[in-house]
Amino acid sequence: MKRNSNVLIILALAFCTAFLALFLRMDSKENKPKGYVKISVISRDTTGDTMETLRQGMEQAASDMRAEISFITLSKRNDAQEQIRLIQREVLNGTDAILLSAADSEELSYIAEEVSKEIPIYTVESPVASDKVPQSAESKDWSMGRLLGENLIYRGVFGKKILILESSMRCHNIVEREKGLLDAITGGRGEIITAAIGKTEDFKAELTEVVQIYEPDIVVALEPYTLNAAAEALQEKKYGSPKLYGICTTSKTSQYMEEGLIEGIVVQNDFNAGYLSVYQVMKALKKTDATIDGEIEFALIHSYNMYSSQNQRLLFPFVR
Amino acid sequence: MANKIQKLIQYFRKKNIRVLLSMCFTFVAVAGVLLIGTSLFIRFRTANEATVEETHKRIVEQVNLGLDSYLRSIMKVSDVMYFRVIKNCDMLEEGFNSDMNLLYEANRDSLVSIAVFKRDGSLVDAVPLAFLKQTAHPEKQGWFLDAVTKIENLHFSTPHVQNLFNDADYRYRWVVSLSRAIELTYGGKTESGVLLVDMNFTGIEQLFRNAKLGDTGYLYLINNKGEIIYHPRQQLIYSNLEQENNQVAAAYEDGSHIEEFLGEKRMVTVKTVGYTGWKIIGVTPMADMWKDTFQIHIFVLFILLFTSLLLFVANGFISSKIADPILELEKSVKELERGYLDIPIAIGGTHEIRHLGETIQSMVQQMRKLMEDIVIQQEEKRKSEFDALQSQIHPHFLYNTLDSIVWMVENERYEEAIVMVTSLAGFFRIGLSKGKNIITVEDELKHAKNYITIQSMRFRDRFTFQIDAQPEVLGMATIKLIIQPLLENAVYHGMEYLDGEGKIQVNAYLHGQELYIDVIDNGIGIPQEKIEELLKRDTIHRGKGSGIGLRNVHERIQCYFGEEYGLSIYSEPDEGTMIRIRLPQKQYTEDAAVRGEFL
Structure with a gap:
């Protein structure tokens, strides 16, 4: 009987100790700030x-x-x-x-x-x-390029010169975009011209030169940096009035699109x-x-639908 | 299931009373503790939920007051603009740009722009930006259409990007538009138009950001269609990275609701904002509600478990106190069942158990006494039987002896007749011994001598005899008539068929703690297999030489002195026989002899 009592007392003490340890550990765990x-x-x-x-x-x-x-x-x-x-x-x-x-x-x-x-x-x-x-x-770069190409086809490329501005071509995502684009527009009875730009710091000058050489009807930029530069060049009337398309966006891109400098863009979230x-x-x-x-997700956005409920959420994130 | 219950019942049946008591007590006590604990827990939980609910209602109410005040201030801007400025202004005579600007500057923290449009959507005036974008078509926008279709009301839009004015900084701001139909005066003629007040989100955001519902609770704002106006994770919802139950919440009445959304149970507190019909939704995950009290729950759980453990120990102690005396008593009874009547009966515990123990003890004592009495009675009976048997010997012997005496007298052998008569008289005198069974060894030897003398005369000196005894032996006590049957046995079985001269020797001596009396003859001896049967009590013999005399002596000695005493027979065929009487060394006293006891 005495032995049983001792066992029970030891059990009770062990139980209390274990519980106290758990309790304190929980407490310290809750109060401990997590590291960044x-x-x-x-x-x-x-x-x-x-x-x-x-x-x-x-x-x-x-x-x-x-x-x-x-x-x-x-x-x-x-x-x-x-x-x-x-x-x-x-x-x-x-x-x-x-x-x-x-x-x-x-x-x-x-x-x-x-x-x-x-x-x-x-x-x-x-x-x-x-x-x-x-x-x-x-990666959805190929699909974005393809979507843009399909839109060009939809709007008609017959007999038109399509100039693709190749910049950052050592980046595979840009290459994928171009592939998607070409996949859609090749065979569309338009003339496809690719031009590498970005050799110098002066993008606008390079663009103006390229446009003057090829006199395209449609210009496609594969990244926002090139797209914005092309829009700015167009704004300054440094070349004719080709329709400008691009992939991805900045806040300037939206402005340029509203001003009619950019015809349409494919934007991802x-x-x-x-x-x-x-x-x-x-x-x-x-x-x-x-x-x-x-x-x-991504979407093709034009100036006329950029403020639709879905598109404005893509273009202008609701971030404070 | 029934089988399992049966097994459980069988299991408990096998357990002793202490375990059963302990388990029953513990079960009842723990059940009680759990019942009370659960009741308290539920009560605490309900009270806590009520407190949280009340707190959240208060917070939502405060936000509602703040939002109501904020919206009223914006509406006031619209009212002032319309009733104090536009209504008092004839557009052909003067503009209201300065007043509009003043109003904007006074509320610029809350406002993004104020603009007035004609019915066709053309801009009349606007602050702070004054030029519409080329692509702007206000007349196609929802806030404009709401204003011109429901001209009596003020209309709040859902959040949208303000896209009316050219901003050189490329800023695209999310606003909530307040629009209303207005009447513009042109040279006394009125023309309908729309007044637009664009609110920025800062005011609303501050109101909601400062209100906290626990650690992970939050507030959001929806319009009456369930469209989100403000949500702390608005872009995540817009991007489908997160979801909100806003469409369902739009149908909720004001008050608290419990809902389950995406597998999470949460408390939703709803409050409708006065004029707009917007709803403020406070969301608190139920898990969060219990987060702060988690430690209390753990502590309560510990108390319950610890109390149960204490009860278990206490019950073990109490049941042990109750059951142990019963178990001890049962153990004593088991010993009794095994025949150990001398063990002490365990008496302890409560009054009832003590009484039970005492009763059993009393019964055992009575039983023991009764059994002892029975044993004594049996011994007495056996002694009586022995005595009766012994008394049967004498008549036959007396007849033969008297016959011999008669023969001696007839043949004038008076000397021998005298010796025989004298021996016979001595034989009977000692044999009677005044009724005593205990006599001195000396008397017993005399008795034996008388007997053997008579027998030697009767058998005409076919054998000789000698009786020797140590002097210290003579005063010792013995039961009477134990040598004579041995002598009789030696005479009738040893000497009768002996060809040569027979010899009978009686030796009485002390050895160790015992007294020995050996009766030795040189007769024909006794076969070994017969020796082994001679002293057995349950052996039945008939006829002469049945050994009944020897066994009678043996049993009488054992009856008086104990099992370790009695006769031993040593015999060799044709060599002789020695029968040894083993007795304890007891000094003879007259009193003991009279009582028939040995001290």
């Missing part, structure tokens, strides 16, 4: 304009999932070497993960692969040519792309329990 995850976002541009909406999405996700975004731009646009240095610097500085918009999909593949062995690295917007470095969201990219990183780091199934 540092994510470095390396752009391929010199300003944040072209990735503004993407950035807004990233910041919203960072706020939701307790991450700290460090947004890094280049001193020279599409400078792969600078990106490599920046990646190495960020890894040395102890960043937890990297989101990369690759300036050169091939050249950056090696460093990205190496870094992926240490920390999560995802690509956003422009991927790298490696299976080991995943894209943060499914960059806010979602940014949000999901951070989500993927946080998931890879096992820092979030959330399950988010988001689509990165």
Whole structure:
């Protein structure tokens, strides 16, 4: 009987101790502030304009999932070497993960692969040519190019000269857009001309020269930087009046479209792309329990429908 | 199921009373504790929910007051603009830009723009931006159409991007438009138009942002069609990354509701905003409501478990106190059942159990006494039987002896007749011994001598005899008539068929703690298998040499002195036999002899 009593007393004490430990641990766990995850976002541009909406999405996700975004731009646009240095610097500085918009999909593949062995690295917007470095969201560049091409066909390209402005062609996403576009317009009885631009800092001058040479009816820019430059050149009447189309947008793009400088654009939901990219990183780091199934939809927008309920949400994210 | 219950019942039946009591007590006590605990828990939960509900209602009410005030201030701007400025202004004589500008400047924190349009959508005047975009078509926009179709009302739009005016900074701002139909005066003639006041979101956002519903609760605003006007995660909803139950919420009445949305149970507090018909929706996940009280729940759970544990221990102790005396008593009874009547009966516990124990003890004592009495009676009976048997010997012996005496007298052998008569007299005197069974060894030896003397004379000196005894033996006590049957046995079975001269020797001596009397003859001996049967009580013999005399002696000795005493027979065929009497060394006293006891 006495032995049984002792066992019970020991059991009761063990029970109390275990419970107290659990209670205190729970308490400290609840009060303990969670650390922030540092994510470095390396752009391929010199300003944040072209990735503004993407950035807004990233910041919203960072706020939701307790991450700290460090947004890094280049001193020279599409400078792969600078990106490599920046990646190495960020890894040395102890960043937890990297989101990369690759300036050169091939050249950056090696460093990205190496870094992926240490920390999560995802690509956003422009991927790298490696299976080991995943894209943060499914690429829809080919489809966007195709949608734009289909619209051109719909509006009629018979006997027209279509000038495709090739810039940032070392970025696979731009190449995919062009492929999608060509897939739609090839055989459309229009004349397709491709012209590489971006060899100098003066985009407008290059554009003017190219337009003057080819005298196109339709000009297609594959990225917002080129699109805005083309619109500005058109505004300054540096060449005739070809119809300008493009893929992706900035706030200036909308303005130019309203002013009639740009005929139409294919816009993807960059806010979602940014949000999901951070989500993927946080998931890879096992820092979030959330399950988010988001689509990165895209749409063709013209000046006449840019303020429709859906389109205005794509063009002007409701971010405060 | 029934099988399982049966097994459970069988299991409990096998358990002892202490375990059963302990388990029953614990079950009842724990059930009570759980019942009380659950009741308190439910009560606490209900009270907590009521408190949270009340708090959230108050918060929503406060936001409603703030929003109502904010909207009224915007409506006031519209009223002032219309009733104080536009109505008092003839557009042909003067403009109202300065007054409009003044009004805008006074409310610029809340406003994005104020604009007046004619019925055809052409701009009359606007602040702060004065030029319409080329692509702007105000007359096609919802707020304009609402104003011209329902001219008596003020109309609030859903959020949209303000797209009317050229902005050099490429700013595209989300606004909520307040529009109304107005009448413009041109040279005394009135012309209909629309007054537009665009609110920015800052005011609404501040009102909602400052109101917190717990850690993860939030407030959002919808119009009467369920379209979201403000939501803290508006773009995420617009982008389909998140969802809101706004369409369902539009149908809710004011007050609190519990809904389940995307697998999450949540409390929704609804308040309709006065003029607009908008609804403020406060959402609190039920899980969040319990987050703060989680530790209290854990603590209560601990208390319940700990109380149960204490009750278990206490019940174990109490049941042990009650059951242990019963178990001890049962153990004693089991010992009794096994025949151990001498073990003490366990008496303890409560009055009733003590009484039971005492009763059993009393019964055992009575039983023991009765059994002892029965044993004594049986022994007495056996002694009587022995005595009766012993007394049967004498008549036959007396007849033979008297016959011998008669023969001696007839043949004038008077000397021998005298010896025989004297021996016979001594034989009977000691044999009677005044009725005593206990006599001295000396008397017993004398008795044996008388007997053997008579027998030697009767058998005409066919054997010789000798009786030796240590002097200290003579005063010892013995039961009477134990040597004579041995001598009789030696004479009749040892000497009768002996060819040569027989010899009978009696030795009495002390050895160790015992007194020995050996009766030795050199007769024909006894076969070994017969020796083994001679002293057995249950052996039935008939006829001469049945050994009944020997067994009688053996049993009498054991009856008086115990099992370890009695006769031992050592015999060799044709060599002789020694029968050894083993007795305890007891000094003879007259009193003990009279009582028939040995001290």
